[in-house]
Amino acid sequence: MRILHISDIHYREYYEPVNEGYLGVVYGMTSPLVHLEKCFSSISLSNIDGVVVTGDLTEKGSKRDYQLLKSFFIKHIGNLPILVALGNHDDKRAFREGWCNQYSILGKDVPYNKTVEIEDKLFISIDNANTLYSNGGFTTEQIEWLEGILKEKYRKEIILIFHHNLISVQKGIPAADPIEDFIELVSKYHIQALLCGHTHYHYQGLIGNILYSTAPSMSFRGHNEAEDGIVKFEEFPGFQICEFSSQGIKITPFYLEKEPRFIQSIIIGEINI
Numbered sequence: 001m002r003i004l005h006i007s008d009i010h011y012r013e014y015y016e017p018v019n020e021g022y023l024g025v026v027y028g029m030t031s032p033l034v035h036l037e038k039c040f041s042s043i044s045l046s047n048i049d050g051v052v053v054t055g056d057l058t059e060k061g062s063k064r065d066y067q068l069l070k071s072f073f074i075k076h077i078g079n080l081p082i083l084v085a086l087g088n089h090d091d092k093r094a095f096r097e098g099w100c101n102q103y104s105i106l107g108k109d110v111p112y113n114k115t116v117e118i119e120d121k122l123f124i125s126i127d128n129a130n131t132l133y134s135n136g137g138f139t140t141e142q143i144e145w146l147e148g149i150l151k152e153k154y155r156k157e158i159i160l161i162f163h164h165n166l167i168s169v170q171k172g173i174p175a176a177d178p179i180e181d182f183i184e185l186v187s188k189y190h191i192q193a194l195l196c197g198h199t200h201y202h203y204q205g206l207i208g209n210i211l212y213s214t215a216p217s218m219s220f221r222g223h224n225e226a227e228d229g230i231v232k233f234e235e236f237p238g239f240q241i242c243e244f245s246s247q248g249i250k251i252t253p254f255y256l257e258k259e260p261r262f263i264q265s266i267i268i269g270e271i272n273i
């Protein structure tokens with residue numbers, strides 16, 4: 001089985017015409033739809049069994065932004081199963097209305113959790129983006145929800161998707177916190193893989209015995225290697241393919257350009273990605 005893993009699209013039909021700061025970065029980047037189109041045409045979708053998107057679908061988008069993005073996905077992937085997780089740049093209410101086509105009276109912090117079965121595997125999307133924890137974190141209620149799902153639908157092959165990274169060494173982006181109860185639960189149930197986004201860089205490692213991987217961003221990414229207080233933003237869009245076989249899981253990142261394109265620099269403290 002092959003799963004296309006996309007993350008951090010930050011789509012909007014129109015971005016605020018601002019040339020400075022974080023807003024200047026998103027205004028200065030290429031439309032993520034251009035990258036997505038390249039992604040879909042660069043792979044053979046007939047060899048893909050499902051798509052997961054690990055958050056920041058839009059850049060604080062409106063209902064219409066989610067509708068347009070969903071239509072774009074459907075146009076390209078047809079009826080392939082798709083499961084999304086929400087990130088800190090998603091608007092949960094606009095998502096429910098535009099992507100899920102549900103009139104929503106739910107508060108903007110009500111988590112979006114969902115499951116989908118693809119062949120014999122269970123994919124679970126659990127929301128770890130909330131206003132309680134600025135770097136993301138699993139609330140008690142979320143852990144209780146996950147435990148209920150794991151008890152009810154347990155099988156050998158379960159893959160969890162969420163937005164915020166769980167390891168802090170990933171490009172210096174702080175890890176979600178708290179995560180202790182989550183780690184204890186996923187270890188107890190022998191989850192097969194944990195897939196996330198948020199850092200905008202590919203990463204692969206282990207959490208306990210569980211494969212853990214972050215997908216590259218389908219939009220911008222930032223870095224401050226010079227440690228001079230300046231973050232350089234560039235676009236180097238990519239995605240990853242997760243192959244599940246009897247041999248195990250193989251995750252391969254792919255990039256849509258030969259090299260990154262510089263967008264602009266921002267002084268640390270002015271950003272919140």
Ligand SMILES: [Fe+2]
Nearest residue numbers: 008056198273
């Ligand atoms: Fe993001």
